[in-house]
Amino acid sequence: MAIKFKGVDFLEVDSLLSDDERLVRDNTRLFIEENLIPIIEQCNREGRFPRELIRPMGELGFYGASLQGYGCAGMSAVEYGLMTQELERGDSGVRSFVSVQSGLCMYPIHAFGSEEQKQRYLPKMAKGEILGCFGLTEPDAGSNPGSMRTRARKDGNTYVLNGEKMWITSGSIADVAVVWAKVEDEDDTIRGFLVETDRPGFKADDIHGKWSLRASVTSGLALQDVRVPESNLLPKSGGLKSPLMCLNQARYGIAWGAVGAAMSCYDCALQYALLRKQFRDQPIASHQLVQEKLAWMISEITKAQLLILQVGRLKDAGKVDHQHISMAKRNNVWMALECARMSRDVLGANGVSDDYPIMRHLMNLESVKTYEGTHDIHTLIIGSSVTGIDAF
Numbered sequence: 001m002a003i004k005f006k007g008v009d010f011l012e013v014d015s016l017l018s019d020d021e022r023l024v025r026d027n028t029r030l031f032i033e034e035n036l037i038p039i040i041e042q043c044n045r046e047g048r049f050p051r052e053l054i055r056p057m058g059e060l061g062f063y064g065a066s067l068q069g070y071g072c073a074g075m076s077a078v079e080y081g082l083m084t085q086e087l088e089r090g091d092s093g094v095r096s097f098v099s100v101q102s103g104l105c106m107y108p109i110h111a112f113g114s115e116e117q118k119q120r121y122l123p124k125m126a127k128g129e130i131l132g133c134f135g136l137t138e139p140d141a142g143s144n145p146g147s148m149r150t151r152a153r154k155d156g157n158t159y160v161l162n163g164e165k166m167w168i169t170s171g172s173i174a175d176v177a178v179v180w181a182k183v184e185d186e187d188d189t190i191r192g193f194l195v196e197t198d199r200p201g202f203k204a205d206d207i208h209g210k211w212s213l214r215a216s217v218t219s220g221l222a223l224q225d226v227r228v229p230e231s232n233l234l235p236k237s238g239g240l241k242s243p244l245m246c247l248n249q250a251r252y253g254i255a256w257g258a259v260g261a262a263m264s265c266y267d268c269a270l271q272y273a274l275l276r277k278q279f280r281d282q283p284i285a286s287h288q289l290v291q292e293k294l295a296w297m298i299s300e301i302t303k304a305q306l307l308i309l310q311v312g313r314l315k316d317a318g319k320v321d322h323q324h325i326s327m328a329k330r331n332n333v334w335m336a337l338e339c340a341r342m343s344r345d346v347l348g349a350n351g352v353s354d355d356y357p358i359m360r361h362l363m364n365l366e367s368v369k370t371y372e373g374t375h376d377i378h379t380l381i382i383g384s385s386v387t388g389i390d391a392f
């Protein structure tokens with residue numbers, strides 16, 4: 001039987017956290033232990049998102065947790081980050097669901113929406129009564145969303161939207177889609193629209209055959225002459241900067257989440273190495289090459305914890321820049337993926353079985369490396385920041 005997870009803290013990073021921060025972390029950890037860990041491998045096998053957790057997560061204040069007012073928990077950036085860390089220790093797909101609802105849907109309504117839009121959506125989204133998705137990526141516009149083809153045309157007091165979005169988390173279960181489109185009458189400026197998913201002309205079809213994020217819904221969206229009232233435009237959105245601001249929120253959560261996935265893999269590999277015996281009836285943990293892997297992992301996890309904690313402190317102080325978040329996302333997801341691969345190796349053949357969480361994390365992290373700005377795009381963002389030269 002698996003030993004209960006006690007956290008991974010080599011360098012007393014816990015001592016850098018406040019009581020409130022530890023409380024958020026521990027409460028989320030308990031929820032995940034009791035509600036997600038027991039079902040996640042089966043969900044992953046079946047390619048099923050655990051919808052039964054939507055409302056309970058709402059009751060715990062997980063959605064829009066770092067927003068102020070409108071029924072949101074008003075957590076600090078570090079508290080929010082510790083929450084996403086624990087969610088992703090459970091599963092990247094479930095963390096993705098919470099990130100999309102929070103950073104990619106509630107955040108733009110909070111930041112760019114009218115008071116009426118905020119009142120209508122945020123309290124219900126905080127409870128999980130209304131679900132959102134974020135439509136930016138298109139079949140031919142991924143790393144370069146500025147090349148999107150989706151268009152909005154003003155027609156009287158309505159907008160008519162046409163286009164296609166691809167790889168949209170929660171697309172087919174969402175009640176409202178935040179759709180980014182170029183507005184024809186405004187020099188093709190990119191703006192955000194709230195599109196209720198039951199509007200005529202809106203269609204969401206799930207993408208099947210994913211070997212990653214299997215416990216998360218991923219869909220393609222088609223918008224054919226979808227008509228929305230002008231009051232559905234997010235009035236304060238304008239330009240590519242607006243969706244990029246949303247992505248910054250979500251990337252920040254991912255950088256914490258990746259630490260959670262890495263902790264899960266490392267913890268599993270350590271326990272296994274202490275129990276599994278090969279050669280002279282000795283645990284494999286006694287072999288130097290296995291210890292080297294464990295030492296590498298705990299060192300990298302510790303560095304990643306300190307990196308994202310500092311980014312979180314900067315965010316709480318209002319001093320964080322997008323390149324700081326890029327560094328944390330790039331490093332921490334890479335680190336988690338390497339930990340997942342090494343941990344898989346430590347478990348030998350058992351590492352490929354879903355009796356253990358490692359292979360699921362490994363597959364999930366391949367998506368996490370790609371979405372919200374690929375690893376290489378974040379390299380270019382950091383490069384641009386230090387040289388002043390864009391190399392995209």
Ligand SMILES: Cc1cc2nc3c(=O)[nH]c(=O)nc-3n(C[C@H](O)[C@H](O)[C@H](O)COP(=O)(O)OP(=O)(O)OC[C@H]3O[C@@H](n4cnc5c(N)ncnc54)[C@H](O)[C@@H]3O)c2cc1C
Pocket residue numbers: 100134135136137141142143144166167168169170212213218367370371372373374375376377380391392
């Ligand atoms: C499971 C999943 C869920 C997702 N959820 C959402 C969602 O909810 N909403 C949403 O809008 N999107 C979502 N995405 C899409 C995701 O954000 C994109 O996949 C991502 O932005 C990369 O785009 P792409 O896949 O088109 O790859 P591409 O942009 O085609 O990139 C392919 C490769 O080329 C490299 N590359 C591209 N340009 C350059 C360059 N200038 N220099 C060097 N290398 C370059 C990339 O780094 C990458 O390695 C999701 C994706 C996945 C897999």
